[in-house]
Each structure stands twice: as structure tokens, then as C-alpha cells.
Amino acid sequence: xxxxxxxxxxxxxxxxxxxxxxxxxxxxxxxxxxxxxxxxxxxxxxxxxxxxxxxxxxxxxxxxxxxxxxxxxxxxxxxxxxxxxxxxxxxxxxxxxxxxxxxxxxxxxxxxxxxxxxxxxxxxxxxxxxxxxxxxxxxxxxxxxxxxxxxxxxxxxxxxxxxxxxxxxxxxxxxxxxxxxxxxxxxxxxxxxxxxxxxxxxxxxxxxxxxxxxxxxxxxxxxxxxxxxxxxxxxxxxxxxxxxxxxxxxxxxxxxxxxxxxxxxxxxxxxxxxxxxxxxxxxxxxxxxxxxxxxxxxxxxxxx
Amino acid sequence: xxxxxxxxxxxxxxxxxxxxxxxxxxxxxxxxxxxxxxxxxxxxxxxxxxxxxxxxxxxxxxxxxxxxxxxxxxxxxxxxxxxxxxxxxxxxxxxxxxxxxxxxxxxxxxxxxxxxxxx
Numbered sequence: 001x002x003x004x005x006x007x008x009x010x011x012x013x014x015x016x017x018x019x020x021x022x023x024x025x026x027x028x029x030x031x032x033x034x035x036x037x038x039x040x041x042x043x044x045x046x047x048x049x050x051x052x053x054x055x056x057x058x059x060x061x062x063x064x065x066x067x068x069x070x071x072x073x074x075x076x077x078x079x080x081x082x083x084x085x086x087x088x089x090x091x092x093x094x095x096x097x098x099x100x101x102x103x104x105x106x107x108x109x110x111x112x113x114x115x116x117x118x119x120x121x122x123x124x125x126x127x128x129x130x131x132x133x134x135x136x137x138x139x140x141x142x143x144x145x146x147x148x149x150x151x152x153x154x155x156x157x158x159x160x161x162x163x164x165x166x167x168x169x170x171x172x173x174x175x176x177x178x179x180x181x182x183x184x185x186x187x188x189x190x191x192x193x194x195x196x197x198x199x200x201x202x203x204x205x206x207x208x209x210x211x212x213x214x215x216x217x218x219x220x221x222x223x224x225x226x227x228x229x230x231x232x233x234x235x236x237x238x239x240x241x242x243x244x245x246x247x248x249x250x251x252x253x254x255x256x257x258x259x260x261x262x263x264x265x266x267x268x269x270x271x272x273x274x275x276x277x278x279x280x281x282x283x284x285x286x287x288x289x290x291x292x293x294x295x296x297x298x299x300x301x302x303x304x
Numbered sequence: 305x306x307x308x309x310x311x312x313x314x315x316x317x318x319x320x321x322x323x324x325x326x327x328x329x330x331x332x333x334x335x336x337x338x339x340x341x342x343x344x345x346x347x348x349x350x351x352x353x354x355x356x357x358x359x360x361x362x363x364x365x366x367x368x369x370x371x372x373x374x375x376x377x378x379x380x381x382x383x384x385x386x387x388x389x390x391x392x393x394x395x396x397x398x399x400x401x402x403x404x405x406x407x408x409x410x411x412x413x414x415x416x417x418x419x420x421x422x423x
Contacts, residue, residue: 031347169345172341173342179348194345194350214350263400
């Protein structure tokens with residue numbers, strides 16, 4: 001069942017379409033990955049579905065209703081932003097107390113355990129916290145709120161690998177006990193690849209991928225070997241990426257060619273990160289080729 | 305977890321392996337969906353798919369309120385199934401590689417005998 005739906009949603013800032021005719025759903029009690037390059041439109045999409053912005057056109061529905069200035073809907077939605085600001089007089093404890101008042105499912109015991117684990121100094125002024133400590137405030141609120149729809153927009157800035165792993169472990173365990181709809185927006189795709197059940201990729205304001213992780217895993221392969229054999233193998237399939245070295249070629253093909261000779265070839269699975277990066281580059285290049293881009297990126301830009 | 309097959313299938317196979325090697329004896333409790341998800345750091349829905357496949361294959365059954373258990377006869381069933389697949393999974397690639405190295409089936413048999421004598 002869909003709890004959040006966007007239909008033909010566009011958000012324009014001046015001449016720029018940050019989100020351009022986008023439609024997708026978030027399904028109840030699933031963990032979604034919302035992926036894309038910087039400036040692709042992920043945060044704009046999340047601000048619209050949490051009622052913080054109004055679309056220029058199109059329809060946003062959360063639990064079947066318009067989320068904008070809708071207190072009933074918004075009490076069931078928790079949005080953890082990378083750039084979250086708190087009042088200057090707040091100490092860390094105030095941020096958690098505020099969240100405890102806003103979210104009906106708040107679990108104080110869970111929050112206390114997380115504070116301990118992330119070593120969050122509760123009495124420090126929020127503006128004195130390090131980048132990582134500030135991120136852990138968001139992570140703790142996002143988990144302990146147990147909101148039916150929880151969105152994490154790049155929640156990790158400054159969090160080290162140990163803290164990120166702790167976040168993933170708590171997320172999996174708590175989601176298993178208290179299923180809810182979760183959105184992870186992140187650049188660290190490899191880290192979340194096995195956690196997210198559904199993947200939506202935005203590029204230049206448009207959806208370029210929207211499918212279950214399981215389908216995506218079986219949708220592409222990397223093939224390497226003698227150029228001729230690789231070309232025969234991938235003939236008729238979309239080649240998302242190609243590299244040549246001497247008579248040796250490596251391609252990433254979408255769709256898995258079957259019943260073809262693989263004796264001299266190495267056929268390997270593609271990681272979700274690889275697939276997302278190459279698909280994005282493929283779309284960027286296609287747009288650049290047709291002169292249809294909106295000025296961001298050059299089709300070969302690094303993923304970061 | 306990084307081979308090409310679907311994750312849920314890899315989860316199912318690991319449990320099958322435990323049944324075959326006896327670390328998960330018949331009538332013992334199998335790991336729960338949530339335990340599998342936490343251990344492998346995967347989505348609980350994926351773990352549930354793995355369990356469901358084993359249930360469909362008659363290799364696990366549910367005891368209400370207690371968990372999933374290995375039924376009697378599961379090990380024998382699995383061993384039979386793996387034996388049937390042995391040729392395709394192991395012998396075929398073995399002979400293909402042997403051919404590439406210009407060895408025929410006779411050469412391979414001799415190697416197997418020699419290898420066994422060495423052990």
C-alpha cells in the first residue's frame with residue numbers, strides 16, 4: 001500500500017526545475033533509498049512531501065492527504081535534515097525533549113540508550129556540538145520518534161564508520177520490531193544496499209530508476225574479456241558503460257543476456273552503487289547529447 | 305553477501321548448509337527473520353523471503369508462537385537434492401576447465417584417484 005504519492009510533481013525556482021514532472025510512491029512499512037547526485041532534487045522532493053514546500057504543479061499525498069499545513073499528517077512524519085537548525089539557546093537535551101513532545105510514538109528508553117551509545121553530551125549547547133554530534137542528534141530523534149513515515153536526508157555528515165554502523169544496526173533491529181516507512185537519502189550507497197528494499201534514483205529533477213533492490217540486482221552485469229567476445233555477448237542490450245584496454249573490454253550491460261557463449265568471458269554481478277552511478281552518467285550523457293540539460297553537471301562528473 | 309544471486313536465496317542456502325552439516329539439527333529452532341536481518345545486516349523483508357522459500361520447500365515449518373523449526377527428514381531431502389545438482393554444479397565446470405587445459409575425463413579420473421591416495 002502506498003502511504004506517500006507524488007504525481008506529476010514539478011518544483012520551479014526561477015528558471016530551474018529542481019523537480020521536473022516526478023511521480024513515485026513510498027510503500028507502507030518499506031525501507032526506501034532515495035538516491036541521486038548533489039542538486040538532483042532529492043531534498044526538494046522530501047521538503048514537498050513533508051509539507052515544507054508547495055509544488056509548483058502536480059499532486060503530493062501523504063496518507064491520502066495534502067501534507068501542507070496539515071498537523072494531523074505531519075505528526076506522523078519525521079524528517080531528519082542534514083542542515084537542521086536549532087534555536088541558539090538549545091542544549092542537546094532540549095532538542096530531544098522537543099521531539100518527545102511532537103511525536104506520539106516517542107520511546108524515551110530507546111532515546112536514552114542511543115544517547116549513551118552515540119556519546120551525545122546532553123548538556124552542551126547545540127551550536128557548540130561537533131558536526132558528528134549534531135548528526136547524532138538527528139539520528140537519535142529519527143529512530144526514537146518511530147514516526148510512521150521517517151525520512152533521513154544525508155543524516156551522516158561527520159559521523160565516523162563506527163557510528164554509522166551503529167545507526168544501521170539500530171535501524172534494522174528497530175524496524176524489524178516496529179515496521180514503518182523509512183526513506184534513506186544518501187551518497188553512501190554501498191553501505192545501505194542490503195538494507196533498502198526499494199530504490200528511487202533522481203537525476204536533474206527526474207526519476208531515472210524506480211524498482212525493488214532485488215530486481216535491480218538481477219538487472220545488470222559486468223562483462224569483461226576479449227573485445228569481440230564481449231561485443232557478441234552484449235549485442236542487443238543497452239551498454240551503460242564501456243572501458244577498453246588493448247583488445248580487452250569491460251562493459252556494464254543492462255539486462256542479462258542469456259544462452260550466449262561465456263567461455264572466454266568474466267561475468268560478474270554489479271553492485272547497486274555501480275548500477276546507480278552508471279545509469280546516472282548514462283542519462284546525463286544522453287541529456288548533454290540532446291542539449292536538454294539544465295546546466296548542472298557535464299555527463300561525466302564524479303559522484304559525490 | 306555479494307554474489308549475483310538474489311539475497312534471499314543466499315540466506316536460504318546458508319540455512320540449508322547448516323541443516324546438512326548438522327549444526328541445525330532436525331526439530332531444532334531455526335534463526336528468526338529478525339535475527340537473520342540483524343546478523344547479516346539486511347532488510348528483514350529479504351530475510352523473510354529466504355525463510356518463506358524454505359517453508360515452501362518443506363525444509364522449515366512454523367510452530368505457532370515459538371518460531372520456525374526443522375522438520376524430521378529435512379536433511380535427507382536436502383542431501384538428495386544437492387546430490388542431484390552435484391553434476392551440474394561441480395562436475396560440469398570441472399570438465400570444462402580440464403578441457404581448456406587439454407585434459408580429458410580419463411586424466412581427471414586419474415587425478416582424483418591420485419589426490420585421494422595422497423590424503
